[in-house]
Structure formats: structure tokens, C-alpha cells
Amino acid sequence: MAILDNSKDAATISITEQIEASRYFEVEKSIHSAKDIEAIFKQGKVKLAVVFPQHFNEDLQHFNKAQVQLIADASDPNVANTLNNYASAIIMDYQNRITHDRKMPYTIVPEMRMLYNPELKGAYNFVPGVMAMVLLLVCTMMTAITIVREKEMGTMEVTLVSPMKPFRIVMAKAVPYFLLSSVNITSILLLSVYVLNVPINGSLVLLVAESLLFTLVSLSLGLLISSKAESQQTAMFISLVGMFLPTVMLSGFMFPVENMPWPLRTVSNIVPAKWYYTIVRSVMIKGVGLHAVWKETLVLTGMLVFFLGLAIKNFKIRLA
Amino acid sequence: MDSGKVITADKLTKKFGGFTAVDHISFEVNRGEIFGFLGANGAGKTTAMRMLSGLSLPTSGKATVAGFDVYKENEKIKRNIGYMSQKFSLYEDLTIRENIQFYAGIYGKSNKFIKDKTELVLQQLHLKSEADKLVKSLPLGWKQKLAFSVAIFHEPKLVFLDEPTGGVDPVTRREFWQLIYQAAASGITVFVTTHYMDEAEYCSRVSIMVDGRIDALDTPSGLKKTFNASSMDEVFLKLARKATRAAD
Numbered sequence: 304m305a306i307l308d309n310s311k312d313a314a315t316i317s318i319t320e321q322i323e324a325s326r327y328f329e330v331e332k333s334i335h336s337a338k339d340i341e342a343i344f345k346q347g348k349v350k351l352a353v354v355f356p357q358h359f360n361e362d363l364q365h366f367n368k369a370q371v372q373l374i375a376d377a378s379d380p381n382v383a384n385t386l387n388n389y390a391s392a393i394i395m396d397y398q399n400r401i402t403h404d405r406k407m408p409y410t411i412v413p414e415m416r417m418l419y420n421p422e423l424k425g426a427y428n429f430v431p432g433v434m435a436m437v438l439l440l441v442c443t444m445m446t447a448i449t450i451v452r453e454k455e456m457g458t459m460e461v462t463l464v465s466p467m468k469p470f471r472i473v474m475a476k477a478v479p480y481f482l483l484s485s486v487n488i489t490s491i492l493l494l495s496v497y498v499l500n501v502p503i504n505g506s507l508v509l510l511v512a513e514s515l516l517f518t519l520v521s522l523s524l525g526l527l528i529s530s531k532a533e534s535q536q537t538a539m540f541i542s543l544v545g546m547f548l549p550t551v552m553l554s555g556f557m558f559p560v561e562n563m564p565w566p567l568r569t570v571s572n573i574v575p576a577k578w579y580y581t582i583v584r585s586v587m588i589k590g591v592g593l594h595a596v597w598k599e600t601l602v603l604t605g606m607l608v609f610f611l612g613l614a615i616k617n618f619k620i621r622l623a
Numbered sequence: 624m625d626s627g628k629v630i631t632a633d634k635l636t637k638k639f640g641g642f643t644a645v646d647h648i649s650f651e652v653n654r655g656e657i658f659g660f661l662g663a664n665g666a667g668k669t670t671a672m673r674m675l676s677g678l679s680l681p682t683s684g685k686a687t688v689a690g691f692d693v694y695k696e697n698e699k700i701k702r703n704i705g706y707m708s709q710k711f712s713l714y715e716d717l718t719i720r721e722n723i724q725f726y727a728g729i730y731g732k733s734n735k736f737i738k739d740k741t742e743l744v745l746q747q748l749h750l751k752s753e754a755d756k757l758v759k760s761l762p763l764g765w766k767q768k769l770a771f772s773v774a775i776f777h778e779p780k781l782v783f784l785d786e787p788t789g790g791v792d793p794v795t796r797r798e799f800w801q802l803i804y805q806a807a808a809s810g811i812t813v814f815v816t817t818h819y820m821d822e823a824e825y826c827s828r829v830s831i832m833v834d835g836r837i838d839a840l841d842t843p844s845g846l847k848k849t850f851n852a853s854s855m856d857e858v859f860l861k862l863a864r865k866a867t868r869a870a871d
Contacts (some may be wrong), residue, residue, distance in 0.1 A: 459712030461774075464676050464706040465729045479669060 304342055304351040304386070308336050312360035312393035314369075316395050322353065327389045340374060344418060345591045347581075350376045350561075351386040356563040368410045377417035382559045387415050419504075419588050426499040431583035432556030434514065435576040438484055439521050439550050444542035445598050446480050446525030451538040454529075456530050469618050477522050505592025513586065513596070517579040518605050523611035524575070530617035550576040579604045628687075628780050629654050629812040635684035637670050644670040645834035647684065651748055652781075652814060652828075656805050659823050659843075660816040661771065663863050664830030668816045669709065669785055671832070675814070676706050678782050689780045695701035695846060705774035707783035711766055713773065716758040722758055742819075744772045763838055763846070764795030768802060773805050782806065784815040788822065800825055820855040831859060833866050 306322070308315050325332050331349055334340065343349045354372040356362075358512045362369040373390050375383035391413045398406040404410045450473070455460040462472055483550040488511065496500040503510060524546065551557055552565065554576040560568055571577050585591045585599075593600070629850040630652035637645040645667045652658045662668045663672055673679040675688050675843040677697035686693045713722045720741060745751045758766060767787055775782050784803075788796045800822065807813050815826070823829050823843060830840040839846055839862060843855055850858045 456715070457708050457712035458714055460678065460708050460710075461706060461712045461726070462729065463678060464701060464704070465726070466701045466731065467729045 304328050304338070304350045304390075305331055305334050307337065307340065307352060309353045309357045310355045312358075314360040314401075315355045316361055318355075318371075318394060319353075321393050321397055322390065325389070325393055327386075344374075344376050344426055345589060345595055347585055347589075347591070347595055351390060353390060363409055363411070367407050368412065370412050370414055372414045372416060374416045374418055376422035376589075378427060378584045379555065379559065380417075380424070382561065383417055383420075385559065387528065391415075398448070407485065416576065423591045424501070426501045427584075427588050428497040429556070430491070430499065430501050431580050431587060432554065434488070434558065434583055435554060435579050436547070437487050437491065437518070438514065438518050438579075439546055439576060441484055442480050442518055442521030443525040443528065443546050444539065445483075446522055447481075447528040447538040447542050448479055448530065448535055449477050450526070450529035451532050451535050455534060463588060464597065470615065471527060473615075473618060477526065480525075481518060481522060484521075485515070488514045488518075498587035501587070503587050505586035508585045509593055510583065511598065512547060513579070513603075515583045516600065517575065517582075520575045520579075520603055520607045520610065523607055523614050526614035526618065527610050532612055543586060549574045553577060556580055573605050575603060578606075627654050628652065629656075629689060630658075631685075632671075633685040633688050634676060635686050636682045637667075637674055638682045642743070645674070645681075645776065647831070648835075648837045649684075650830055650837060650840055652812060653813055655810055657803060657813045657815065659826030659827065659829035660814060660832070661788070661818075661820075661823055661829055662816070663861065663866060666820075666832040666866070667835040669830055672777045672783050672785055672814070672816065675750070676704055676771055679699050703775065703780045705779040707770050707774040707782070707784045707787055709785040712771060713758050713766065713770055716757065717767060718755045718757055719745070719761070722769070723776060727776050732777055735825045740776060744776065748772060759817070763800075765790045767791055768795070769864045771799065771802055771806075775811055779811065781814060782789075783811045784813065786816050788816065788817065788819065797865055818861055823855040823859075829855070831862050833835065833862055838862050838865075839861055 304322070306319055309321065319330070322328050328351075334343065337354070340352050344352070353375040354374065356370055356372070359371070371394060373387055375387050377383040387521070394411050394413055396413045398409055450459070453462070461594050463469060492503065492510075496503060525542070528538055528541050532541060553569070553571040553574045554558065560577065562569050563571065582596045582599045585596050632651070632660040635645060635649070636643065636647050639751065642658065648671060660668055660672070670679065670821070671722075674681045674693060674818045675686060677693065677700045681693060691699045691703070693700065708786070714725065717725065723744065724737055725743050727740070743834065745754050747838050750769070753761070758769070761769065771784070771787060781833050790801055796819070803813055803815070817823065826843065828840065828842050829846060830837045832838070839849070839858070840851065846858050847855065850861050852858045
């Protein structure tokens with residue numbers, strides 16, 4: 304979180320200290336003007352900003368009433384709500400403490416502002432999540448199953464005895480699912496814009512490019528699974544338990560990753576969907592450019608190279 | 624290399640960890656021959672066949688197929704062989720015609736070649752009226768005959784048949800062997816594994832594998848003489864009884 308303190312008096316410093324002392328927040332940095340707020344939200348590090356107006360303490364002393372503004376990054380409504388509640392609670396706590404021995408109660412009124420998603424619409428949250436899930440499901444599971452199915456049927460063996468290069472066979476199996484995913488991406492985006500009224504605030508080209516990157520990661524995961532699994536059931540099981548569940552649970556789509564205990568937070572880093580989910584939310588809802596999501600993009604690219612390399616290597620070993 | 628030899632194997636061995644699936648087998652197969660490759664389940668027939676067809680690398684030993692080395696030139700080998708696996712291996716969701724076209728296509732045959740030969744094969748198998756039906760709907764015997772025709776469609780020098788007649792009725796088996804004879808007569812060498820000893824009698828020469836080794840290799844009549852047996856069945860039983868490996 305960030306704190307913009309326009310007042311810098313006893314009261315605001317005391318509240319800031321309490322926020323810093325609580326285990327829910329880490330104050331990333333203090334900012335000095337309202338213009339900076341937009342910028343740090345776009346960087347994605349800050350999820351909540353607390354803005355104290357000028358003369359905060361004076362207002363409090365003279366009128367027994369003061370205002371504080373809480374600005375939350377509501378591109379993830381769940382997180383935004385939770386953060387707001389925590390921050391409000393800390394401020395309330397301070398208010399009660401200073402009121403304690405006085406007859407006239409002090410009131411600090413927190414004013415909340417939900418950035419990017421003022422109505423706290425769930426669609427802002429689940430559109431990116433559903434995109435990650437659908438792409439993963441189609442690419443990973445279907446690719447794995449279709450190749451393992453050929454292994455089971457015995458057709459794979461006959462194809463491998465032919466002069467066809469294994470690499471070409473595998474690519475030929477992956478291409479239809481890549482095309483299918485492109486259709487999926489298009490239809491999800493159309494639905495979300497025209498039916499759910501979720502805007503695409505960032506560059507559409509970047510969003511599609513990132514989605515295709517994620518599709519490739521999923522495809523190579525599918526290939527990897529198919530090179531290991533010997534039956535369709537195994538392939539399905541690995542795809543569901545190994546891919547689908549972590550995507551739902553650990554990508555931040557259902558439960559905010561920030562609230563998880565550290566072992567789960569660590570594990571969530573190897574879930575490709577987590578990175579993709581962050582990218583889609585940033586690009587689609589926040590409208591940021593590549594400069595804000597280059598790290599996530601790099602992680603996904605790394606995963607693609609790793610999984611694809613492993614999958615191709617496994618296919619070759621099987622033939623040796 | 625002698626042009627009359629289609630396969631030469633010299634002390635060919637395949638180990639899986641500590642288990643020797645194929646143990647120093649040496650044999651030669653002549654052009655145009657129907658070579659029977661016999662053995663109990665688990666004797667190592669399929670492993671040997673997979674090494675010769677380039678699906679699996681030998682652990683040691685030498686082998687050439689169609690004049691090409693199995694270690695270095697397996698891509699060239701693949702162009703010159705046909706393969707029909709133990710499992711039925713056509714696409715059940717494609718029609719008969721589509722299956723033929725697909726497999727001919729991956730061998731890089733020209734469209735004209737495929738078109739002309741498809742008609743010929745369909746006629747040969749009496750499947751002309753069924754050509755656009757799904758393979759799924761065919762009875763097993765027909766499927767096997769079709770699979771064989773597909774395996775030799777690209778006119779390979781050599782075709783590997785891995786237990787092609789498993790589960791097929793005697794009448795269809797006989798018809799199947801007629802197809803094999805036709806193929807052999809047209810100059811295709813046939814390398815066939817089987818469990819049926821009456822089929823062994825049809826082969827030009829027969830080898831019998833026991834526990835990864837070739838224990839006997841001769842013409843069927845030669846084997847019967849050597850082992851003082853009246854049928855191939857008896858020869859096989861005499862040899863197989865020595866096996867120490869459990870059948871799978």
C-alpha cells in the first residue's frame with residue numbers, strides 16, 4: 304500500500320504507524336502528490352492507497368470530524384474489499400482510542416474509492432479467470448488426451464514407423480487446438496465486452512498476444528503430459544488434478560494469493576495461470592501496457608521454453 | 624551387402640535395465656521370403672521387431688534392414704518398410720478410403736498414385752461399396768485385411784506383421800494368408816510373428832524364439848525333421864518347454 308499524507312500532523316503520523324504495525328499491510332512507499340497515485344497503481348505493486356487531506360488533525364480537533372480517502376485497486380474486487388475493511392478497521396480503532404476519554408466523540412470518515420471497477424462487479428474478476436481456465440482446459444487437457452488416445456489405439460505407433468518426423472506429428476496434433484483456442488479467446492472477449500460490459504482498457508493487441516503466449520504454454524504442458532501418460536484416464540487425471548485445480552485455487556481467481564500462507568504462495572508461482580491472470584487483469588481492466596507486465600510475460604515465456612523443451616526431449620527418448 | 628538379403632541381424636541385443644529382452648539374435652531374411660518369427664508371449668518377438676523397424680534402438684549388435692543400418696539410417700529404413708502392429712491401428716473414426724489416403728499421404732505418395740491404387744486395393748478387398756463407411760463398422764477380419772493392405776500400400780521392400788491374425792476366424796485367416804502370398808509374389812518380403820502353428824507351416828522359413836534367443840531356424844519341414852516331430856505344434860512345444868521366463 305501507499306500513503307499520501309497531505310497533512311503530516313500528529314494524528315496522521317499515528318495512524319500511519321498503526322497501519323505499518325499491522326501485519327496486513329506493508330507500506331511500499333510514501334508518495335507526495337495525487338498524480339503519483341495513478342502511476343503506482345499501474346505498476347501493480349500497490350493495491351491500496353490511503354490519502355489524508357490537508358489539516359487532518361486540525362479538522363479533527365476543531366470539528367471533531369475528519370475525512371480520509373481509501374483508494375483500492377478493484378481490478379480484483381475480492382482483494383479490494385478485504386483491504387478496505389482492514390484499513391477501515393485500523394482507522395476505526397484509532398478513532399475509538401482517541402475518543403476514549405472524551406465526551407464529544409471524534410469521527411473519522413473513511414471515504415472509499417474503487418479504482419478501475421467502481422461498481423465492484425464480479426465480472427471484472429471472473430472474465431480473466433475464465434479465460435485462463437478455458438484456455439488451459441482446451442489446450443492442456445485436449446492435447447494430452449488426443450495424443451494419448453492415439454497411443455492407446457495403436458495408430459501412434461504406426462505413424463511413428465512412417466517417415467514422418469515425430470516433431471511434425473506432435474505439431475500437427477497441436478495446431479487444431481491452437482486454432483480452437485484462438486476462437487475461444489475471441490468469443491470470450493466479445494462476450495465480456497458486449498454482454499458483461501467488461502471494458503478492454505488496455506491494448507487489444509497486447510491482450511491477444513499474451514493470450515496466445517499462454518495458449519502455447521498450455522499446449523506444451525499438454526504435450527508434456529501426453530509424452531508421460533500411457534492411458535487417457537491418466538492424462539485426464541493429471542490434467543485435472545495437476546492443472547485445473549491449481550488454476551482454480553492458486554491463480555488468485557478464487558482466493559487472493561496475497562492472503563495465502565507462504566507455502567501456498569510459493570507453489571502458486573509455478574502455476575502458469577497465476578501469471579496469465581495477473582496479465583489479463585492488468586491489461587484488460589487497468590489498461591496498462593507491456594512495461595507493467597513484462598515480468599509476468601517473461602515468466603510465461605520461460606515456462607513455454609522449459610515445458611516445450613522437456614516435451615520434445617521426452618518424445619525423442621520414447622523413440623530411442 | 625548381398626542384394627538378396629533384406630534383413631541381416633548379428634548378435635542383436637536389447638536390454639531394459641537388468642532384463643535382457645532380446646539376447647544376441649543373429650539371422651538373415653532373403654528377398655521375397657515369408658519369414659515366420661515364432662515364440663511364446665514375452666519371448667522378445669515384438670522387441671526384436673521394434674528394433675528392426677526403427678522404433679527402438681538396440682543395446683548392442685549389428686543389423687541392417689533393406690540395406691540400411693538400424694543405428695544410423697533409420698529414417699531411410701522407415702521409407703522402405705511397412706508395419707502392421709499387434710493392435711488394430713487404423714483410425715476408427717475415418718472411412719476406409721480416408722484411412723488409405725491418410726497412410727499413403729504420410730509416406731509422401733503422389734495424389735495420382737494414391738487415387739489409382741486406392742481403387743485397386745478396394746477392388747481387391749471387395750470393399751468398393753463400403754469405401755465411404757467408417758472403419759468402426761467393419762468386422763475384425765475385414766479390418767485386419769484392410770490394415771495389411773494399408774501397410775503395403777506404399778509398396779515397401781519389406782513388411783513387418785506383428786501377430787496380424789490374432790482373434791480372427793479360420794476362414795478369414797486363410798484369406799489373410801492369401802493376401803500375404805500375393806504380396807510376397809509381388810516381391811515384398813514378409814516378416815511375420817504369429818502364435819498359430821498352422822500358419823507357421825505357410826512360411827518359407829521359421830525361427831523360434833525362447834527367452835530372448837533364437838533356438839531354432841529352418842524351413843518348417845527341416846525343423847520337423849530335426850526335432851523328430853510330426854507338426855510345427857510339436858516342434859514349438861518341445862522348444863517352449865525349455866523356457867524359464869514367465870509368459871506375460
